[in-house]
Structures are given as structure tokens and as C-alpha cells.
Amino acid sequence: MNAIELIRVSTAGQAAEDRASIPAQRAINQRTAAAYGLTIVRSIELVDVSGAAVLQAPEMQELIRLMANPQIHGVVCREFSRLMRPENFADYALLQVFVDTATILYLPEGPIDFSSKTGRFMGTIRFAVAGMERTEILERIWSAKETKRRAGGFAQGRICLPFGVDYSGGKWSYTGDAERVREAFRLFLAGELSYAIIGRKLSIEPTNLRVILKNPIYTGWRVIDKRRDPSAGAKLFKANGRQGGRRKIQRAEADVIRVKVLEPLISESDFARVQQIIKAKKIGHWRLKESYEHRFTYNGFLTCTCQERIYTKYRRDDYYLCKARCGTHYMRRDVLEPRLDRLFCQQLTDTTFLEGILASARQSAPRVDSEALARQLSRITQKRQRILDTYFEGIINPTERDLRLATIERERQTIADLLAREKQSDALTPSIIADTFAPFVEFDLLNRDQKRRLLNTITPQIIAADYLVRGIYFSGLMGNHKDRDS
Numbered sequence: 001m002n003a004i005e006l007i008r009v010s011t012a013g014q015a016a017e018d019r020a021s022i023p024a025q026r027a028i029n030q031r032t033a034a035a036y037g038l039t040i041v042r043s044i045e046l047v048d049v050s051g052a053a054v055l056q057a058p059e060m061q062e063l064i065r066l067m068a069n070p071q072i073h074g075v076v077c078r079e080f081s082r083l084m085r086p087e088n089f090a091d092y093a094l095l096q097v098f099v100d101t102a103t104i105l106y107l108p109e110g111p112i113d114f115s116s117k118t119g120r121f122m123g124t125i126r127f128a129v130a131g132m133e134r135t136e137i138l139e140r141i142w143s144a145k146e147t148k149r150r151a152g153g154f155a156q157g158r159i160c161l162p163f164g165v166d167y168s169g170g171k172w173s174y175t176g177d178a179e180r181v182r183e184a185f186r187l188f189l190a191g192e193l194s195y196a197i198i199g200r201k202l203s204i205e206p207t208n209l210r211v212i213l214k215n216p217i218y219t220g221w222r223v224i225d226k227r228r229d230p231s232a233g234a235k236l237f238k239a240n241g242r243q244g245g246r247r248k249i250q251r252a253e254a255d256v257i258r259v260k261v262l263e264p265l266i267s268e269s270d271f272a273r274v275q276q277i278i279k280a281k282k283i284g285h286w287r288l289k290e291s292y293e294h295r296f297t298y299n300g301f302l303t304c305t306c307q308e309r310i311y312t313k314y315r316r317d318d319y320y321l322c323k324a325r326c327g328t329h330y331m332r333r334d335v336l337e338p339r340l341d342r343l344f345c346q347q348l349t350d351t352t353f354l355e356g357i358l359a360s361a362r363q364s365a366p367r368v369d370s371e372a373l374a375r376q377l378s379r380i381t382q383k384r385q386r387i388l389d390t391y392f393e394g395i396i397n398p399t400e401r402d403l404r405l406a407t408i409e410r411e412r413q414t415i416a417d418l419l420a421r422e423k424q425s426d427a428l429t430p431s432i433i434a435d436t437f438a439p440f441v442e443f444d445l446l447n448r449d450q451k452r453r454l455l456n457t458i459t460p461q462i463i464a465a466d467y468l469v470r471g472i473y474f475s476g477l478m479g480n481h482k483d484r485d486s
Contacts, residue, residue, distance in 0.1 A: 007025045322465075
């Protein structure tokens with residue numbers, strides 16, 4: 001009787017020459033075939049194919065096609081899980097193929113005829129057990145990795161290590177490339193926002209540079225705020241059913257891992273400032289193409305009084321205009337930009353001018369009860385702990401826990417922002433603002449690129465309409481809300 005031999009290993013590493021998995025399967029299959037008088041006429045190997053994805057592999061489709069041949073009596077496997085580890089009910093269709101083609105599955109412990117009552121029952125049970133084993137294996141692996149991460153260890157392959165960071169012998173350290181990372185942060189804070197230019201100077205791919213600048217590990221903290229989605233639908237496969245990864249999902253606030261693993265290469269204040277600039281760059285749609293001749297100094301920094309972005313337009317001359325066409329007139333570049341230059345180099349460095357603006361802003365700004373907010377923040381912290389205690393006692397499930405914690409976190413963040421804003425407002429003085437803008441004293445003498453580089457260090461949001469500056473907002477500074485002709 002003719003039979004087909006099926007061999008499967010889940011990873012490419014298991015198929016390496018120094019591993020015995022495939023030879024061991026082949027030897028056992030040969031003994032099984034000899035025990036039942038079978039002649040193996042074809043051997044099909046599936047390498048780097050998960051038990052949950054065998055139906056996507058062309059080798060398995062070839063096996064199904066061969067099973068339709070009346071001369072093929074059976075399929076020989078080392079164990080039931082080599083055939084499949086089903087992850088959804090659609091995978092059970094493979095059992096029906098055995099029934100339709102009257103093919104017998106031969107295992108070392110004996111044959112299974114899925115068309116018989118016993119075979120149908122046992123086949124379904126063993127399929128379910130194989131799938132459950134796979135789930136339990138993954139849970140054990142994920143649990144071990146999670147424990148290692150929370151202890152400050154590294155649970156991935158070395159290819160996942162951040163640029164300029166090493167992990168060896170259970171210890172984290174910086175490599176020689178870390179100095180390039182430090183220089184990248186320095187250049188970014190100095191106003192050079194082109195990933196391409198910085199990347200070329202430091203021999204770092206621009207796409208990698210953006211990821212590097214957003215990684216908090218350079219402040220010494222390893223923050224893991226995402227995880228692999230364990231659901232069946234999140235599994236990704238490569239071509240021909242080969243092993244892929246899993247989609248990443250955001251962790252619940254309670255599950256975010258924050259571990260101090262290194263001495264800081266970058267201060268937390270500098271890192272936070274870089275994140276603000278990156279965010280402003282994204283919101284403002286700043287595109288730094290070296291081949292393009294840039295003429296506008298303030299594009300990306302201007303917002304209309306209707307809250308829409310102000311864009312640039314060439315219509316026989318250079319203009320700034322509101323995206324929403326709200327009724328604000330076109331503003332000529334050669335008229336608006338000199339006025340804005342004077343605002344930065346003269347008025348924002350004048351202590352007397354700033355005293356009036358700051359006093360007006362403080363009078364118009366609503367005050368908050370800091371003590372009441374602090375008490376409310378304390379109550380929220382206690383409420384959060386009660387939710388976690390309820391979860392640990394088994395009263396609520398993880399989904400309910402995450403929903404409640406998300407609501408608490410939004411409320412906590414709002415109150416924390418109000419407190420931070422109040423403290424910042426009290427600490428702000430005209431002299432501090434003047435010191436901040438001291439480098440702008442000769443701002444009007446700089447060329448366009450030099451001005452942009454200086455503006456990038458403070459990322460202002462300028463509210464303007466009809467050549468009037470209605471307000472200027474800076475990251476970390478109180479906004480100036482007084483109307484004034486610039």
C-alpha cells in the first residue's frame with residue numbers, strides 16, 4: 001500500500017543541519033511504514049510553517065491533491081501535532097479531506113480512520129488537544145518573557161536591541177554608536193529637523209533615526225507600552241504560510257513596563273523636548289526636502305484665528321493663506337515675514353513689553369484651586385488601586401479592568417495637566433521669557449535657513465490673520481493672548 005510521508009518543523013532553525021528534528025521524524029516514519037506494510041512513495045516537508053498555518057502552505061495543498069489519488073492509501077506522521085495544531089474551526093476542514101478521500105492517518109501508536117465513528121470522535125478530540133497544547137506553549141513562553149522584561153532583562157533576539165545599546169551577561173550597556181545617538185539629539189535640539197541631513201552626518205538611515213529619537217531607553221528607562229496581540233486573528237504569515245509575527249497592540253496602563261536599566265545618555269528634559277518637536281513637526285506637516293527651494297520662513301508655524309493651518313501659495317507672488325478660506329485675506333510673504341521678524345528680535349526680547357503681555361495673560365487666565373486638584377488626584381490614585389485589587393481578587397476580568405483603568409487614566413491626566421499648567425504659570429517671569437528669546441536679538445539679520453533652525457528650537461504656534469498676530473504659543477511657555485499689530 002502506498003503512503004505519503006509528512007514532516008513538519010515550526011521554525012527554520014529546527015531544520016538546520018545541526019538539528020536532529022527532521023532526521024528523527026523521518027526515522028520514526030520509516031519504522032511506522034514498515035510496521036504497517038506501507039511503501040512511502042512521496043515525502044513532503046514543511047519547514048518554518050506553524051501548525052496553525054499548514055493549510056496556507058503550498059506543500060500541504062500538494063498533499064491534499066495527492067490524497068485524491070486512489071493509489072494513495074495513507075499519510076504517515078511522527079505525531080498528530082505534525083499534521084496540524086488548529087487555531088480556528090476552519091482548520092478542521094482537513095479532517096473532512098481524509099474522510100472524502102478515504103485516506104488513513106498512520107501514527108507510531110496506530111492508524112486513525114476519520115470516516116469511522118471512533119476515528120471521527122478521536123480525531124476531533126486530538127485536533128482540539130493539539131491546538132490547546134500550542135496555546136499553552138505560547139502562554140508559557142509569553143509569561144516567561146514578560147517576567148524577564150519586568151525584571152529588567154531582554155527577552156528578544158539581538159536584532160531587536162536599540163541602536164547603540166547592548167545586552168550581555170544580564171547587563172545593559174552602551175556601545176560606541178551611542179555617541180552618534182547623543183549627537184543626533186544635540187543636532188535636533190539645535191534646530192536641524194531634517195532626518196536626512198542628520199542621518200547623512202551620522203551615517204544613520206533617516207527612517208531609523210526617527211525611531212531612535214523616540215526611544216526613551218536613551219534616558220536610561222526601558223519603556224514597553226506595546227505587546228503582541230495573542231488573539232488568533234492577529235497572527236501574520238509570510239508568503240506560502242511561512243512563519244510571520246503578530247500585530248502589536250497598546251498595553252493597558254497597568255501593564256506598561258518601566259524599568260531603569262542604564263545611566264541616562266540624554267536627560268529626560270531634553271528627551272521630552274525632542275518629543276514635542278517631533279509632534280509639532282508631524283502636526284505642522286513639515287517636509288524638509290533638500291532638493292526643493294524653500295522661500296517661506298514661517299510655514300508650519302502659522303495658524304489662523306479659525307484654528308485652521310495657514311498654508312503657502314504662489315499666485316504671481318508668495319502668499320500665506322488659511323486652509324479653510326475663512327475670509328482671512330491673503331497675506332503677502334514680503335509684508336508678513338518682516339513684521340514677524342521684528343516681533344521676535346525686538347518685542348519678545350523687551351522686558352517691559354513682556355511684563356505687560358504677561359500681566360494681561362494672567363488677569364484673563366482662569367485660576368484653579370491647586371489644593372482641590374491635588375486632593376482629587378490622590379482620590380483617583382486610590383480608586384485606581386481599588387480597581388487593581390478587585391482584578392487580583394478575581395472579581396472583574398481583564399477587559400473590565402482595562403476599561404475602568406482607561407477612564408481613570410484620562411481623568412488623572414486631565415487633572416495632572418491642570419496642576420502642571422498652574423505651577424508653570426506661577427514660575428513664569430518676564431526675565432525668564434526674555435532670556436529664552438535672547439538668541440533672537442539679531443533674528444532679522446539671519447537668512448531663511450538660520451531663522452528656521454532657531455524657530456525649530458522653540459516650535460512656536462503663531463495665531464495670525466490679516467497681518468495681525470493674535471497670539472503666540474510655545475511648548476512649555478504660557479501663550480500671549482493680547483491682540484497686537486506685529
